[in-house]
Amino acid sequence: MGLLSKKDSKLILDPLADNNPITIQVLGICSALAITAQLKPSIVMAISVIFVLGVGNVVISLMRNIIPSKIRIIVQLIVVATLVIIVDQVLKAFAYTLSKELSVFIGLIITNCIIMGRFEAFALGNGPWKSFLDGIGNALGYGVILIIVGFFRELFGSGTLFGLKVLGDSVEKTGLYAIGYENNGFMVLPPMALIVVGIIIWVQRSKNKALIEEN
């Protein structure tokens, strides 16, 4: 990356793999389980979190020297809530069908631990540009996992991707279903998301032994 210094690009790239908020820090699990039954909401959730975390980190970073430490958590909450409400209102006004589809997910961004975690751990102690990169990086890391989980859950759970029947029609018994394949209904239930995330963590750690903690 010619645009960014080595340190800066590390801020973006680290959370994508070796310091991923979901698989390494195990933050933001709640929403990762809730919304990944299908691919499309996963992607939109990822985009929304990129916006909220990117902008929120910059706002908190700009205010970091004037926030009274006694109420800093409340201030962070207010910033997240404000951004989320703005996203929600703008979507309602200009992308009504999309906002209907996402309904609760947008509100759920407020409860995403990654956002509060990055505000507290990074933006309060670093400048706006670095905070912006850190926010985007972490949101991307979160989004990547969301999309991977959403892909497998929708494919094996419903036999579709983006609602398209890629494996054939399960009622009409065409495509794969003609030879006896069945959808795994368990995949659309939240516990399976946890198992998929677990498998990703497993794969990641067995590829990179440095990530394995010693007890």
Add this chain to the structure above:
Amino acid sequence: MALNTEKNSYTVIFAVVMVIVVGSILAGFANGLKPTIKANERYEKQQNILYAMGVNENEGANDVEFIPTERVEEVFAQYIKKQFVIQGDEVTENDEAYLIDVKKEEAMAKNGDYERRLPLFLAEKDGQEMYVMPVRGKGLWDAIWGFVAVDKSMTVEGVYFDHKGETPGLGAEIKQRFFMDDFEGESFLNDGSFSTIKVAKGNNDPKNEDKTDNEVDALAGATITGDGLTAMLRKDVKMYVPYFKKLN
């Protein structure tokens, strides 16, 4: 001058200023966008009513495509012949009946001796008259609602369901074509008396060929949403029954 951010007075002032700033930003946004949002909601209602009666832009077998917002007002005026408000025994015509907030009416009727206003739309499609009524109930997580289009003998012509926050992939499937289409041809009357259409599990009729059983096949993994939908139809469609009895 270095700020002493630890002082109590500073904390209080900061909190107050923050609240005022954030409050004004949000109020500004809400006010500025309100007309657009309101219009969107109005168009959506018209689109839903039209969808329930089978006026849509569906192409593929799984599409749920509404009449586009730019044209919906015109199409709505073209298909909806009359709008009624039923209040007790009184039936009045009202061109803005579709704007009645079913949720508010329900709450007001619950809280006191208020006779709730029931909107009903008389529509005509391909020379056939049908009636569209709104329904509203509870799913698993939050509200579910919709519109049901029936003919004079309360046989379903079409439905539209929607939800606020049902589980994606499970309860949220109530707004899919394959589920909504199942209702077509089912009836709310069984030998002349009201009988709701049930969302039934294991009814031995998954392709829904039997149209006289007052049942449609349930969605796997969405038991509570399905039960809520059954309860919603029972509760809300029933209120219209006296009106339909008078028609026949």
